[in-house]
Every structure is written in C-alpha cells, then in structure tokens.
Amino acid sequence: MISLPVIIILLVLLVLAALYLFLIKCETPAKEQTAPFQNLYCAHRGFYEKDQSIPENTLRAFERAVENGYGVELDVQLTKDGEVVVFHDDTVDRETEFKGRVDSFTLEELQNMSLFGTKGEKLGIPLFTDVMNVLDGKSPTIVELKSTDNYPELCEKTLKILRTCKGPFCVESFDVRIVHWFRKNAPDLMRGQLTEQYKGWKNSLSAFQAFGMSHLWANIWARPHFIAYGSMKNPLALRLARITGAFLVYWTERPDSDHELLQKRYDCIIFEHYHPENHF
Secondary structure (H helix, E strand, O other): OOOHHHHHHHHHHHHHHHHHHHHHOOOOOOHHHHHHHOOEEEEEOOOOOOOOOOOOOOHHHHHHHHHOOOEEEEEEEEOOOOOEEEOOOOEOOOOOOOOOEHHHOOHHHHHOOEHHHOOOHHHEOOEHHHHHHHHOOOOOEEEEEOOOOOHHHHHHHHHHHHOOOOOOEEEEEOOHHHHHHHHHHOOOOOEEEEEOOHHHHOOOOOHHHHHHHHOOOOHHHHOOOEEEEOOOOOOHHHHHHHHOOOEEEEEEEOOOOOHHHHHHHOOEEEEOOOOOOOEO
C-alpha cells in the first residue's frame, strides 16, 4: 500500500507538471490559419543570393520567392519619420556604405542607400507596403517585427498595413511584448514567438530571463500560436508545446542542415542559401 507521504509527493509533482504545461502552453491555431504554411519552405528574407548579388529583403528577392513557389519570411521596422520598411539589422552598417541605426534615417535617406554595393530600383531598402504588393497574396508570408522601444507604433502601423493586404500571412517576434500586443489587439491574426537556445539569449538578457525565454516561459503572457525555434536541439519544452497544440517553425535551414530530421520535427521551415523543393 502506498504511504501517505508518497501520495503527497506524487500529487505535488502532478500539480507542478500541470502548472508547467499551463506555463508553456500555446494557443492552438485554427487549421485554416496553419494550412497555407504546413510543410512549406519559406525563403529567409526573400529568395536572395548568398553573395548578395540579389540582396536579402529586396523587392527582387521577394519576386524570386514568388516565382519559385516559396513562402516568405521578412523583417519590418520603423524609419526616423515613422515609415515601415523591410530591413533586418538594427543598423545599416552591414548592408550599406553608411553607419547608424535604421531608425535614425528617414525613408528618403534609406531608399537612397544601395544594398551591398548593388544598384537598381528593386535592390534598395523597400517599404513594407511595396513588398506586400509584390507578394500580392501569392506567397504565405511570415512577418517578423524587430524589437524596439517604440514597439506599439510599429505594431499598430504593421497591423494597419496587413489589414489592407491579401493573405495568408502571420506575425512573429523575439520581443514578447510585441507578441502580446498582437494577442491583445489582433487575436484573429496568427502570431508566433521567436526563440532559441539559452546561449542565444544570454548576451542580451539576464541569466534568468534567458533561461525563461529559451524554455518558453513567456508563453503564459503572449500565448503564441506557433513557436519559431532556431536550433537543431529538440528541448522538452518545445516537444511539450507541440503536444499541447503549437505549430512549429524552424529557422534557419541551410544546405548542410539535417533536412530529413527537420522535416520530421517541424511544420514549416525557413531556409536560405540553397534551392529546396517548395514543400516537404
């Protein structure tokens, strides 16, 4: 016969397990939300060239994604004058001959910059509206909102643009405040939490915060529909999130990745630097 102390311990463990599952649980998306992204390859920052002869996050890169039947992943942030542009880094240092934060330049200044030394109308820093016009509902699109102190303005303006666009599309961010904003203000729109292993967070967050983000603790506040995870590791929290209804996206698959393993673990894959089949 099981003793009372053992029963109490088992009950405590059961309660703790239930609380943990509640902590990391995602909101289960509707099938019509996930269907366009199921088993889809999404071109990371558009279908660009590794040597940047066709640069990332340009209109031409997105046109090529459409032409090849891929989905798209892109990044949005605000200019100094409050326009939403498609650009990845916080600064323009890597992509252009200039230096400084993206939000320290006006739209006109940014659009006069050439990316990676290229020239041409379709190879510069584009407005989000121009990119969405190119995609025109032809490529399922994952829109990453970059972290910023002025995130409410970025969220509001991005959502306003999306409401005028053809789908399918969804939003994601590393910034849990942004994911929560969409939970509160656009609950009908599929939203995702970007995350990765502890080591990817430790330089920007405290040890406690980095551990929490890597183990999906922020889900209790943001309740994302999907997790976009950036590691070949397959942590328990990620597996449990899937069991409880999460859609899983992987970033970023490259030519030397274990393609077969990733296809088994994930529902959608963001890729770059090679030419996969558009679905798996």
